[in-house]
Amino acid sequence: PAAEKAGAQQIPVNYDEAKVPPYTLPDLLTTKSGRQITSRKQWESHRPELIRLFSEHVYGKMPTQPVRLRYETTSVDLNALNGTAIRKQISVFFADYPQLPPMNILLYVPKGTTQPVPVFVSMNFQGNHSVSTDPGITLSTRWLPNLGAGKVVNHQATEAARGMQDRRWPVPMILARGYALATVYYGDVEPDHPDGWKTGIRSVLSPPAGPDSWGAIGAWAWGMSRMLDYLETDPAVNARKAVLVGHSRIGKATLWAGALDSRFAAVVSNDSGEGGTALARRWYGETIEHLNTQFPYWFCPQYKAYNKNPNALPVDQHQLLALIAPRPLYVASAVEDQWADPKGEFLGAKATEPVYQLYSKTGLGMSEHPAVNQPVGQTVRYHMRTGVHDVTNYDWEQYLKFADELVK
Ligand code: GCU
Numbered sequence: 130p131a132a133e134k135a136g137a138q139q140i141p142v143n144y145d146e147a148k149v150p151p152y153t154l155p156d157l158l159t160t161k162s163g164r165q166i167t168s169r170k171q172w173e174s175h176r177p178e179l180i181r182l183f184s185e186h187v188y189g190k191m192p193t194q195p196v197r198l199r200y201e202t203t204s205v206d207l208n209a210l211n212g213t214a215i216r217k218q219i220s221v222f223f224a225d226y227p228q229l230p231p232m233n234i235l236l237y238v239p240k241g242t243t244q245p246v247p248v249f250v251s252m253n254f255q256g257n258h259s260v261s262t263d264p265g266i267t268l269s270t271r272w273l274p275n276l277g278a279g280k281v282v283n284h285q286a287t288e289a290a291r292g293m294q295d296r297r298w299p300v301p302m303i304l305a306r307g308y309a310l311a312t313v314y315y316g317d318v319e320p321d322h323p324d325g326w327k328t329g330i331r332s333v334l335s336p337p338a339g340p341d342s343w344g345a346i347g348a349w350a351w352g353m354s355r356m357l358d359y360l361e362t363d364p365a366v367n368a369r370k371a372v373l374v375g376h377s378r379i380g381k382a383t384l385w386a387g388a389l390d391s392r393f394a395a396v397v398s399n400d401s402g403e404g405g406t407a408l409a410r411r412w413y414g415e416t417i418e419h420l421n422t423q424f425p426y427w428f429c430p431q432y433k434a435y436n437k438n439p440n441a442l443p444v445d446q447h448q449l450l451a452l453i454a455p456r457p458l459y460v461a462s463a464v465e466d467q468w469a470d471p472k473g474e475f476l477g478a479k480a481t482e483p484v485y486q487l488y489s490k491t492g493l494g495m496s497e498h499p500a501v502n503q504p505v506g507q508t509v510r511y512h513m514r515t516g517v518h519d520v521t522n523y524d525w526e527q528y529l530k531f532a533d534e535l536v537k
Contacts, residue, residue, distance in 0.1 A: 137422040143412050144467055152410035154445050157483050161443070169487050179452060180389065182444045187404070188385050189343030189429030191351060192334040197224040200359055201231075206265050213240055214304050218257075218267055221359055226333045232317040232352060233257060235266060238365045239304040247370035247537050248309040249528075250356050250393070252349060252379045255281070255294050256314045262292030272320040272328075297376070297520040306529050307537070309366045311356055315379055318352035319345050323426050340431040345424075346404070349379060350386035357392055370394050372532050376520045377469075378427070381405035388452035395457040395536050397528050400518050402469025404428065406460045406477045408446055409439040414470035417442075447480035450509075454481060455488035457535040459510045459528060464501050466518040472498055478511050485509065508535065 143149065158166040161182075166172050184190045199222040209216035215238045220231035235257035238246060253260055255276060256269030268291070272284045280290040303310050315321065319329030326332060331348050343351075353373060361368040373393040375383030380401030387396035398406050403415035404427070418436035421428065435442045450458060460478040462471035475498045485492035485508055492509035499505045504512040504527050514523050 137419045140416065140418050140422060142414065142416075142419070142468075144414065146413070146472070149411055149413055152408075152440060154408065154410060154447060154480060155443065157448060157451055157480065166487075172484060172487050176452060179444065179448050183385070183388070183449060185341045185429070186431050186435070186443060187428060187449075188347045188350070190335065190341050191343060191347055191389065194334070196334070196355075198222065198355060198358060199224045200362065203233075203267065204265065207240075209237065209263060209265060210261075210301065210304070213301065214238065215240060215365065216263065216265060217363075217365075219359060221355060223330070223333070229330065229333065230271065230317065230328075232313055232355060233267065233269070234311055234313055234356060234359060235260065236309060236311045236363070236366075237300055237304060238309040239307060242307065245365060245367040246307055246309050247372065247394075247532065248311055248360060248366040248368065249303060249374055249532075250311050250353065250360065250371050251374040252315040252353065252382070253294065253298070253312050254315065254376075254379070256286050256290065256316075257312060258286060258291050259294040260292075260298040260312055261295050261300050264291070266291070269314055269317075271314060271316050272322075272325070273314075273316065274321065299522050299525050302522070302525065303529070306533070308529070308532065311360060311366070313352060313356055315349050315352070315382075319348040321345060321378070326426065337430075341429050344426055344428045346378070346382045346385060346427045347429075349382035350389065353382065353386040354390045354392075357390065361392075368392070370536050372397060372528070372536055374399065374528060376400060377402070377405075377518065378424075381427075384449055384453070387456070387458075388449055391456070393456070395459070395532065396453050397459040397461070397531070399461045399520050399524055400463055400466050400469050402466070402474065404446075405469075405474075406446060406450060407470040407473035408477050408480075409435070409442055410445055411470060411473040411476070412439075413473055414468045445477075447477045450477055451481040451484040454484040454492075455490050455508065457508050457510075457531065459531050461511070461524055461527070462513040463516050463518055464513055465516055469518065471513050475511055475513070478506075478509050481509055504530075
């Protein structure tokens with residue numbers, strides 16, 4: 130990944146379960162003033178307090194002003210992907226800020242459907258053209274991470290960059306199962322480097338100022354909701370059945386977007402680790418200090434106050450996950466992705482149980498960390514697949530099954 134700063138190597142990393150110090154999580158069903166939550170109604174009136182705490186201490190405050198969007202469909206192909214799909218590309222312009230480039234949506238809808246279809250909504254790391262070799266996808270002209278050995282040169286895509294991440298995007302499989310896929314390059318909202326905000330949405334909406342200013346993660350989450358704004362206007366998709374999916378740093382943003390925007394019907398967080406599904410209080414793998422050292426622009430400045438002391442953070446990540454309830458949530462880990470702390474991700478998912486119970490739903494419904502490649506859970510699901518930090522067909526197969534059972 131781009132612009133990863135040196136210096137984080139000096140911060141100790143623990144990979145020894147025996148060395149994880151004991152910790153106490155903030156109780157999900159106790160308000161800041163010590164009141165016990167025993168009903169859905171009380172939980173729902175507590176939600177704004179939690180969102181405020183995550184805004185002030187972790188992700189920063191989201192801008193509240195409405196933003197006028199103008200949609201321009203730049204291409205439609207009724208016979209994409211060998212005639213199996215309709216491919217649309219839509220530029221979302223920020224009407225009040227003509228200096229900003231648009232956010233470009235790539236939308237695939239399966240052909241031959243008569244009803245609006247449920248849709249997976251997911252940002253990508255390398256430009257829409259990286260998702261598929263489909264030659265009709267417009268090559269991104271934005272700043273891109275220099276990945277893929279010569280495919281991106283001086284942060285600009287070359288023709289060779291087409292499909293460079295298609296392994297992570299089984300588009301035909303998703304369409305064959307009756308889902309649409311909407312994706313946006315996350316750098317359209319903010320390029321992922323320390324100066325990225327200067328050309329992104331944060332340059333015009335709440336630019337960095339105080340300790341609770343939003344960071345890049347907040348900006349990406351904001352963009353996800355703008356994707357949904359567009360999808361609500363497109364008759365080909367059923368925006369009430371939008372499953373928000375994200376990997377890693379985008380998986381962190383996905384959780385924040387899902388917590389804030391209850392229009393998302395379900396949320397999938399793949400290998401999101403620290404600042405995502407992993408518990409901050411567990412000293413294992415990446416820590417808040419690593420995050421803030423390598424990526425000082427991702428979170429709010431106040432988050433740095435917890436670099437050395439996550440126990441002082443007034444929230445932990447299970448509370449973020451619980452803000453998704455009662456909607457379905459999928460948390461995924463990979464066994465070789467110890468940096469993301471698979472066990473901490475599992476424990477974060479498990480700790481949401483009491484809130485799902487308030488809605489008479491079973492969250493995970495089990496307490497042992499499952500063996501590899503053994504998906505578990507009910508309304509909250511979890512798996513730890515074999516292999517490294519990545520998104521694989523195995524992961525997508527589980528998400529499709531989850532969406533079939535709980536969203537479709
Ligand atoms: C780094 C970072 C993680 C992040 C990951 C990614 O490893 O430390 O927090 O999730 O990049 O986005 O791939």
